[in-house]
Amino acid sequence: MNNNFPYSKYNFNNQDLLSGLTTAECERLTANKEILNFKAGTQIFKEGTEPKGIYRVLSGKVKKYTATNFGTDHIFYICGENEYLGYHAILSEEEYPDSATALLDCEVAFIPKNDFLNVVSTSHLLSQRLLKNLSHEFGVFLNATKILARYTVRERTAINLLILQRKFSVKESLKEIEMNRDDLASMVGTAKESLVRMLKDFKEEKLISTKGRIIFIEDLEGLVKASNYK
Amino acid sequence: MNNNFPYSKYNFNNQDLLSGLTTAECERLTANKEILNFKAGTQIFKEGTEPKGIYRVLSGKVKKYTATNFGTDHIFYICGENEYLGYHAILSEEEYPDSATALLDCEVAFIPKNDFLNVVSTSHLLSQRLLKNLSHEFGVFLNATKILARYTVRERTAINLLILQRKFSVKESLKEIEMNRDDLASMVGTAKESLVRMLKDFKEEKLISTKGRIIFIEDLEGLVKASNYK
DNA sequence: TTCTTACATTGACATTTATCAATTTTATTT
């Protein structure tokens, strides 16, 4: 990268949680594994319900979000390939604190709760890795709350475009983001109309361009500057 | 409680992390323990620095916060008695993602990094408990980000008063909050003047009263209603 | 293709929140 935007502060899973397990552990873990397919827009699990297992995203994208009692969502994370979903609720022995819905068509591996817990309780490597991941996530969340608490809508919009650009592009060169405006506004934490106006400003400043709902990042450095984030 | 405000969503540590360890483990853990005293206003550790160990608050209160590059803080948590500080950075093997400063005079037990890691790596109970705590915290944070993203300053002010009331009162009956206005504004995620005006509104509505900087909760149910949180 | 529907955008305006500059109150020091 030729800019100093700290993308590392935006990734929950900084390594593959389940790599490096022994063959026996892997077998126990995947003994009852199921491959599931979710069409874009389908809910994978719902806030407040009992967790049945964990999920690994094999392909596609998943949005993670919470709902207010007055009907607005807040999308706090987009999960991509090889990231895991739903393990927090299993480990905390609580209900799901959030919901997950496919953003694109997804292929997902489902591992039942008991198989996961069983391996967690016997594999030192796995529990150490989970500890590392969860505590890394803590930093990611601190960053997110700080941004919501202290940055303007303009700054947050820029920050989220930068995050999404990274998240959606396997290759760095790819600078397209496709996401509906309601979801984008829900990530930024603003009204759809305010989000659209911000995009318009960015277009006038030549930081981005659009074609339909697709957003092209035209000036990465300019967006970093607009984010006011160092 | 005679209201349905979910205080449980605001506590990081839902049990004593280190209770139930074997005598041997306890000894290893506390072999190099130091008791430290921090005067109100003194920083305990600083964002971006190398973690040296973990801290347990024995008495007093500690604010945890992150700083923006443009000089405003966001206080995201108040630690009280028997809560632990600084273990995230140790477990994630990263720099401190946040800072901690004594809000009141504090007595704190310091456990060096290696002693902690040593016991974590050998005690199954401790690592399981840490996993449970960290994943519980995830839910606490989701709630916090949702509130920052989706609730108004009025609602957030009410929510934070309710949290502080609980946090500062050992007995439920105690309904006093003493905190300077800058810190309160920093928790709510707003400007000091906006915070003060919100307090004024709440006073006019007889939800609170004040004497100097001390805030008395006069109508808990009314504040819950003002928070718009269910 | 045409119709239909969902989504995106714009305009006008109201409301909320931040900022800056006083002023008042409270706490601390002498």
Place this chain on the structure above:
DNA sequence: AAATAAAATTGATAAATGTCAATGTAAGAA
């Protein structure tokens, strides 16, 4: 207690953001 410093509050105003209604555009269904 008086003097001083720090913090809290208020007022005036600007800026940011949200809301509601209308219009435009794109995508899927018939």
